[in-house]
Amino acid sequence: MFKPVSFDLAFGQSLLISGPNGIGKTTVLESIAGLRDLQSGGFSFKDSNLDKNKDIWFESSLYIGHKTGNKKELNCLENLRSFLQIQGIDVSETQAEVALEQVGLAGFEYQMAGSLSAGQKKRLALARLLLASFPIWILDEPFVNLDIAGCAWLLAVLENHLNNKGILIITAHDNKTIKKAVTQEIILEPVEI
Amino acid sequence: MKPFLALVKRDLTLGLRRKSQIYQPLVFQLLVVTMFPLGLGSGARTLALIAPAVIWILALLASLLTLDQIFKNDYDDGSVESYVLTSYPLPLSVLAKILSHWLLSGLPLVLFSPIIGVLLHLPSSSYGVLMLSLLIGTPIFSFMGSIGSALTMSLKHGGLLLTILVMPLLTPVLIFGASAVVEISLGNSASQPLLLLSGLLILSITLIPFAAAAAIKINLE
Numbered sequence: 324m325f326k327p328v329s330f331d332l333a334f335g336q337s338l339l340i341s342g343p344n345g346i347g348k349t350t351v352l353e354s355i356a357g358l359r360d361l362q363s364g365g366f367s368f369k370d371s372n373l374d375k376n377k378d379i380w381f382e383s384s385l386y387i388g389h390k391t392g393n394k395k396e397l398n399c400l401e402n403l404r405s406f407l408q409i410q411g412i413d414v415s416e417t418q419a420e421v422a423l424e425q426v427g428l429a430g431f432e433y434q435m436a437g438s439l440s441a442g443q444k445k446r447l448a449l450a451r452l453l454l455a456s457f458p459i460w461i462l463d464e465p466f467v468n469l470d471i472a473g474c475a476w477l478l479a480v481l482e483n484h485l486n487n488k489g490i491l492i493i494t495a496h497d498n499k500t501i502k503k504a505v506t507q508e509i510i511l512e513p514v515e516i
Numbered sequence: 517m518k519p520f521l522a523l524v525k526r527d528l529t530l531g532l533r534r535k536s537q538i539y540q541p542l543v544f545q546l547l548v549v550t551m552f553p554l555g556l557g558s559g560a561r562t563l564a565l566i567a568p569a570v571i572w573i574l575a576l577l578a579s580l581l582t583l584d585q586i587f588k589n590d591y592d593d594g595s596v597e598s599y600v601l602t603s604y605p606l607p608l609s610v611l612a613k614i615l616s617h618w619l620l621s622g623l624p625l626v627l628f629s630p631i632i633g634v635l636l637h638l639p640s641s642s643y644g645v646l647m648l649s650l651l652i653g654t655p656i657f658s659f660m661g662s663i664g665s666a667l668t669m670s671l672k673h674g675g676l677l678l679t680i681l682v683m684p685l686l687t688p689v690l691i692f693g694a695s696a697v698v699e700i701s702l703g704n705s706a707s708q709p710l711l712l713l714s715g716l717l718i719l720s721i722t723l724i725p726f727a728a729a730a731a732i733k734i735n736l737e
Contacts, residue, residue: 356601357601358600360737378603379603384601388594390593390594392593393593394530394593394595396530396533396534408522408526409598409599409609411518411519
């Protein structure tokens, strides 16, 4: 689909993957996250090759994709806690409540995720960022569906993460907002046949 | 909390809230079993003769109704990523999914089977073996179904394909399960078919989580 890409990120740096619709931004992100295997090439993290054993990568990275991973029949608190518990991260109810308040879902703790708006569902998924202390964040279009206040909040969270020596790998339509924060950009180009 | 338990707890909560996964197979069984006396039109003896096979076939078909849901919902809403993108072994998470599916769909079938037995005039001496054979056999349905569900989770209407994939794998379970009930109703020992069923269950527990985990990985490509 696209020409070969390569990148090298240090802690505290960020990468924006951009390109036209359908070029494969999500594919790149899913490969980085570990959902897909690469057709060719490889990844290494902290000097260890990730081709055979991705555990060290899974233990330090958090991926939030297009599908938010929320369960319709669970309320916000249950969704947030169960998702992280399944990944082996224990979160107390109070911690989860604080995170929900920070993403602007105060008062929705016991509301079923199925009845939330698209933007609120996104916020619920993004609340995981605040609770899992992973250094690497891989986010697919995190600004989609968020309102202006939500975008500003997310941008502040991302900048804070980078200031704390985190790594951010992101795709975004609204490049102007995010470009202020990123240190590198890859523009995917189609392969000429 | 261990990821395994967290996943089981989440799935049980979901199942108890959705409810359809629990009552659908039971209602289906009840509806179909009432058709048999109407269609056969003969007395209790004929019904008792076919009862073991009918109960087991009904259990098989009722299980098939819910098998595709093991992974499909998680794939559709993206929560499958929560147990794929983690260092916790995927086969263990798969085992948790299978266990919760069985608790929600298989166990009710086992507990409900005496009622189906009564409706088919099953001899009273057979009930113990009937329930025991279903207790060993229905988990195998969930195990085999997990492979089918993992392979078809990305399809919109994968139900029929899943049935075609899984049905041949389930025939031995049906053969041994039904023959255990037949043997006991004829006054013979049912231990041989029950032991063979147990063997199948152990084989499923040890091998299938790995196969289903591989199928999930393939499907996410």
